[in-house]
Amino acid sequence: MSIELLSPAEMAQADRKAIEAGPFDGMGLMRNAGAAVAREVLRRHPGAERVHVLCGPGNNGGDGYVVARMLAESGVPVSLWASGEPRPDSDAARAAGECPLKPMPLAGFSAQAGSVIVDALYGAGLSRPVDGDCARAVELVSALGLPVVAIDLPSGISGESGKAMGPAFRAGLTVTFARKKPGHLLMPGREFCGEVALADIGISDPIIEGLGVQTFVNCxxxxxxxxxxxxxxxxxxxxxxxxxxxxxxxxxxxxxxxxxxxxxxxxxxxxxxxxxxxxxxxxxxxxxxxxxxxxxxxxxxxxxxxxxxxxxxxxxxxxxxxxxxxxxxxxxxxxxxxxxxxxxxxxxxxxxxxxxxxxxxxxxxxxxxxxxxxxxxxxxxxxxxxxxxxxxxxxxxxxxxxxxxxxxxxxxxxxxxxxxxxxxxxxxxxxxxxxxxxxxxxxxxxxxxxxxxxxxxxxxxxxxxxxxxxxxxxxxxxxxxxxxxxxxxxxxxxxxxxxxx
Known part of the structure; x- marks a missing residue:
């Protein structure tokens, strides 16, 4: 069992060290992460009438673009919504460029019963409350009672403390990578995450062990x-x-x-x-x-x-x-x-x-x-x-x-x-x-x-x-x-x- 809990800063450090060590570059890790999420969506929601993928401007959003592309290639009806554009020349921008779907502005987000939501807005690194169009999306999904698959951590929940920073998605499944984060176990984050699935995306155990992590799952x-x-x-x-x-x-x-x-x-x-x-x-x-x-x-x-x-x-x-x-x-x-x-x-x-x-x-x-x-x-x-x-x-x-x-x-x-x-x-x-x-x-x-x-x-x-x-x-x-x-x-x-x- 992987017992280390990585803070958002430690997770970022693990990403950098994994990219330095290879064989995957940043884009390779992102493709692996998106593929892991897409597999879980296909396995758990095979009858979804439509999957709405909500992407933020950072790496969490980049994972979401990979998910949208892979679901569309699998024949799933997908709607893609974006909150801001990825930074030029970033891995997230490359993932968006590889996705054949044209993103719609999150400001116009709407969904219907029978849909599934993939939350790829912010993930574990969020340090401020979600607001504006993102907050409206949270409220709409909550009002409709739609199932949510969160990437890394439900947007609105701190990966460091598990605190809800204003509105937050309540996921039925959260897919995270390499190791869990404290926010997956600390309240109220534990309740907002639902089931947590841990995916291997190519970050090796020696890299994690070299971080000197001091926070653990008690097991x-x-x-x-x-x-x-x-x-x-x-x-x-x-x-x-x-x-x-x-x-x-x-x-x-x-x-x-x-x-x-x-x-x-x-x-x-x-x-x-x-x-x-x-x-x-x-x-x-x-x-x-x-x-x-x-x-x-x-x-x-x-x-x-x-x-x-x-x-x-x-x-x-x-x-x-x-x-x-x-x-x-x-x-x-x-x-x-x-x-x-x-x-x-x-x-x-x-x-x-x-x-x-x-x-x-x-x-x-x-x-x-x-x-x-x-x-x-x-x-x-x-x-x-x-x-x-x-x-x-x-x-x-x-x-x-x-x-x-x-x-x-x-x-x-x-x-x-x-x-x-x-x-x-x-x-x-x-x-x-x-x-x-x-x-x-x-x-x-x-x-x-x-x-x-x-x-x-x-x-x-x-x-x-x-x-x-x-x-x-x-x-x-x-x-x-x-x-x-x-x-x-x-x-x-x-x-x-x-x-x-």
Whole structure:
């Protein structure tokens, strides 16, 4: 699988390097791209009464001229509409010259039911809202409900951020080239793209690898080599010991969800660290998971010295305040071999008035540090980044990770995982069924469980996000958080088989 996500600038660089390397020049790449789109139109819309190809003045429009020519040569009724003329002597101008159809001005665009639209106006490189005749075309196609095949990216959607910059085509199919772009996976771009087909047009893998790409599709190929599989000679503590901090008597369920998820992930031992007044409530619900009274910093320090746990989850149902801050700082300052701290929910919110204190502690910490904020929690720790509309979600998460000295899981339907070193992954398999209370508590426990088993922080976060989403997708409607740990079992089994195969 091709896991790199290319920004529009990186895609342009890949084009240039491919042309330099050969065997295809720019026109050859354009012909290959147009042919790939034409094949998809013929395969998916064999009964189209007419195909309207809408061409812009740049290379995306050049691809469209190739599509129009090839469809016409195949006997398809084609109407060709142009928004501006290609630059003289450009590849797009050559493609227009090879097309026997006379383009009509986009200002006069009209279509009827039964037609198919090929959007070759702007593609991934667009950096401003579509307007004028292009905006009118978007509105007309939308009003008629016509099927749209977009070239590279639906016009009006940013290839960098996935944002809709004013009116935008809503495609049933988007054909892109060499690699997907962030806008194919980031919301709302993911919805506007429909199905995304990736076409090989002659840009080789070594060229992509030489770009130093730092943004990826979050999938097993990204992290499977680091996925933990126990050896035959292992024992429970060699598989890691996870601790989940519990809230008070009325708020214990979230920590137990985290604890159960950590256990399901493969951690050999899991302990719920409970305030004394919640011990009885937790004890009533725990079997394989251990329980320890932890009311204050002294009891936590004693536990660290005694049991040397591998990873912690702090935040789910814990409560906001000084106690959360003190426990987080104690774990980050630990010299007892702790592998990681996952800070979620109330743990994040507890530092809204003192984020720099948290980040300074993480900078000097031995444990790996992972933050799991949803949009509101992100804004509490990084208000300036959250408010900066110029930033894409991956760039926002990257800057947050660098500032926090930890991995950031920026949750949502297009969850982004970012590391301080600049790597970022966009998760492709999120499902609406995961939008349920307690789902995030399960995710936090999964991350901690993988950290406890020795998985590096970025890879552990990516794996946990993907597994969590995959379990939700497979379970489907009716999912509640309690279902997720068991729904993980077949996902884990397949990953272990892949890892060992």
């Amino acid at each position: 097993p190929e990204l992290w499977l080599a680091e996925f933990p599989v126990p050896g035959v000679d292992t024992h429970k503590y060699r598989r890691g010991h996870v601790c989940a901090f519990s809230g008070g008597p009325a708020s214990t369920g979230a920590a137990r969800l985290s604890a159960l998820a950590a256990a399901r992930s493969g951690a050999g031992a899991v302990t719920v660290l409970s305030p004394g007044n919640a011990l009885a409530v937790n004890a009533m619900h725990l079997t394989s998971i251990m329980l320890r009274k932890t009311d204050d910093r002294d009891e936590l320090d004693a536990f660290l010295a005694d049991r040397h746990p591998s990873a912690f989850v702090l935040g789910p149902g814990f409560g906001v305040g000084e106690k959360a801050r003190a426990f987080a700082m104690a774990v980050l300052a630990s010299q007892a071999g702790v592998g990681g701290l996952v800070l979620d929910a109330d743990g994040i919110t507890s530092f809204r008035e003192a984020p720099d204190e948290l980040f300074a502690a993480a900078a000097n910490a031995m444990p790996a540090f992972v933050l799991t904020p949803h949009d509101g929690e992100f804004a509490r720790l990084f208000p300036d980044l959250a408010a900066d509309e110029r930033l894409s979600k991956p760039d926002r998460a990257r800057q947050a990770a660098a500032r926090a000295h930890g991995v950031v899981i920026a949750k949502g339907p297009d969850t982004v995982i970012a590391a301080p070193d600049g790597r970022a992954a966009v998760n492709p398999n999120g499902a609406p069924w995961l939008a349920t209370a307690g789902s995030g508590d399960v995710l936090a426990g999964l991350v901690a469980g993988l950290l406890a088993q020795g998985m590096p922080a970025f890879e552990a976060a990516c794996a946990a996000v993907w597994m969590h989403a995959e379990a939700g997708v497979r379970f489907g409607p009716g999912l509640i958080a309690e279902d997720l740990p068991r729904a993980l079992v077949p996902v884990l089994a397949e990953l272990v088989a892949m890892r060992c195969g």
